[in-house]
Amino acid sequence: MTPEDAVGIAVKLISIGVIIDAAEGLWIRQEFGPSGLFNWQVLRTTHRWMSRRSATLVLDGVLQYPNYLALLIVEIICAAVLLGRTSTLLLCIVLAVRLLSHLRNQYGLDGADQMLVVVLAGCIGWRIAPESWAKEVCIWFVCLQAILSYVTAGTAKAISPVWRSGTAVRDILRTNYVGSRISFQWLSRNSRLSWAACWGTILFECAMPILIFCGPKLCLVFLACGVLFHVSIAITMGLNDFPWAFLATYPFIFLCSVDFAAAIRHGAYWVSTAGKTVR
Amino acid sequence: MSYFIVLFLVGWLALSVAAQVRGQHLRSARKILGRIRDYDYCSMIPSWSFFAPNPGTRDFQLMYRDKLLDGQFTVWKSVQCLSYPYLRFVWNPHKRRAKAIVDLCVFLMGDLKRVLEAEAPEKAEALGKSIYISLPYIGLATYISRVPHSPFSDFTQFMIATSYGFDTDKPPEIAFISPLYRLQELASAA
Numbered sequence: 001m002t003p004e005d006a007v008g009i010a011v012k013l014i015s016i017g018v019i020i021d022a023a024e025g026l027w028i029r030q031e032f033g034p035s036g037l038f039n040w041q042v043l044r045t046t047h048r049w050m051s052r053r054s055a056t057l058v059l060d061g062v063l064q065y066p067n068y069l070a071l072l073i074v075e076i077i078c079a080a081v082l083l084g085r086t087s088t089l090l091l092c093i094v095l096a097v098r099l100l101s102h103l104r105n106q107y108g109l110d111g112a113d114q115m116l117v118v119v120l121a122g123c124i125g126w127r128i129a130p131e132s133w134a135k136e137v138c139i140w141f142v143c144l145q146a147i148l149s150y151v152t153a154g155t156a157k158a159i160s161p162v163w164r165s166g167t168a169v170r171d172i173l174r175t176n177y178v179g180s181r182i183s184f185q186w187l188s189r190n191s192r193l194s195w196a197a198c199w200g201t202i203l204f205e206c207a208m209p210i211l212i213f214c215g216p217k218l219c220l221v222f223l224a225c226g227v228l229f230h231v232s233i234a235i236t237m238g239l240n241d242f243p244w245a246f247l248a249t250y251p252f253i254f255l256c257s258v259d260f261a262a263a264i265r266h267g268a269y270w271v272s273t274a275g276k277t278v279r
Numbered sequence: 280m281s282y283f284i285v286l287f288l289v290g291w292l293a294l295s296v297a298a299q300v301r302g303q304h305l306r307s308a309r310k311i312l313g314r315i316r317d318y319d320y321c322s323m324i325p326s327w328s329f330f331a332p333n334p335g336t337r338d339f340q341l342m343y344r345d346k347l348l349d350g351q352f353t354v355w356k357s358v359q360c361l362s363y364p365y366l367r368f369v370w371n372p373h374k375r376r377a378k379a380i381v382d383l384c385v386f387l388m389g390d391l392k393r394v395l396e397a398e399a400p401e402k403a404e405a406l407g408k409s410i411y412i413s414l415p416y417i418g419l420a421t422y423i424s425r426v427p428h429s430p431f432s433d434f435t436q437f438m439i440a441t442s443y444g445f446d447t448d449k450p451p452e453i454a455f456i457s458p459l460y461r462l463q464e465l466a467s468a469a
Contacts, residue, residue: 005347015286015366018415019462021285022372024370024375025369027372028372028373031375031376031379034388034395035423035425035426036422036425036446037379037383039418039421039422039423042414042418043418045414047320099321099323102320102321102322103321105375105379106322107379107383107414108375109322109379110327110378111326111327113322117323121291125287126328127466128281128284129285130280131281136412137284137285137288137289141289141291141292141456145325148292148295148296148327148382149325150327152299152465153327153328153329153330153331154329157330157332159332160331160332161333162333162334163332168334168336172330172336173325173337174444174446175335175336175337175338175444175445176338176360176377177335177338177360177378177443179375179383181445184445186443217434226391234368234369238364238368238374239374240368240374245428
């Protein structure tokens, strides 16, 4: 896989995620209006500078209802075009719309929204960076953010008594917000399954760096587990934006794994050659 | 150009790493990070501890009731969050709405906790008053004022109750009840 392929796959995955997310926004469009939860008249009070006259002129024009819906439509059109061909300008427009959405809707965001921004920034950086070493940094940036996300989540769970006791997954799934009656009842009857789900999540998330940096083959094992992990979360918890955002980092993770293995081989070769020369 | 891109991404990554530090360690560093976060208007610095260390295992039920013109109260009504249980792995538009309600309730509970933990009574009073001008309170109060109300009501109030979702063996608990507020006033203020 070349870096071009990796960026191309990542752009397609985030484009699908962006289209679904923006279409969902249009579906609940009343929530962005004056009678909704994301009422701009309330949200503009989040930061003092947003109520200043100069800022109001600009922000009201873009983020007020129903103008904000036009932004979502622009986002969908740009993402749909990106499914066919990668364009730096369209990526920049999608990133700008997402950042404006984050600025507007200060609550209701989740980790997938942030990961989409990370991947978009990495892809744009890769496309506009003139030198190869800078392109390499862009790829590593996305990979390291993904590693950070899994390891942070894994260690936070490993130090949590609720997760270690094996009841966390069952208790999360009992909520209406991200749970389901069937999953909750199933895990309530099978406490071993709940325990396995908790410890499986902890081990999967904590083991990520080991699997990635122990060669491309183990990395592929991790990526396969990751696909299963995110798809199962989407099915059981309804977090349908996570697979697109997190799976978009996988091409970058695989490239970094290959690069790292090559660097290790090169380092070993260099050490052995240097040793022979000294002898 | 290359240097600019690399500096930007490395700086972003460094802040992201620093933002994951939890607990009482590196208090001064966390203070600086908190100040930087104040300027992170677009939520670019991530928080990656999904559902950990203390996962949300309760539902927040947002309810409201009206005070009628004759002084009587209506029954508490629940604000429903729709969902498509069989499609939601691909299509879940109400997820963001549900997450917004959860976020607002969690922020409001955090503010209330700070009031209860304040040592000096004056500080507790000041913090208590500031709740009513905070974003979570105004957000929820405005939202509740726009849902359908009785035509014979001029005041309303909302309640946050916590429940154990599908686990119906455990009873729900009341977490917060707002004071009564006039419907027209809030609508015109917003």
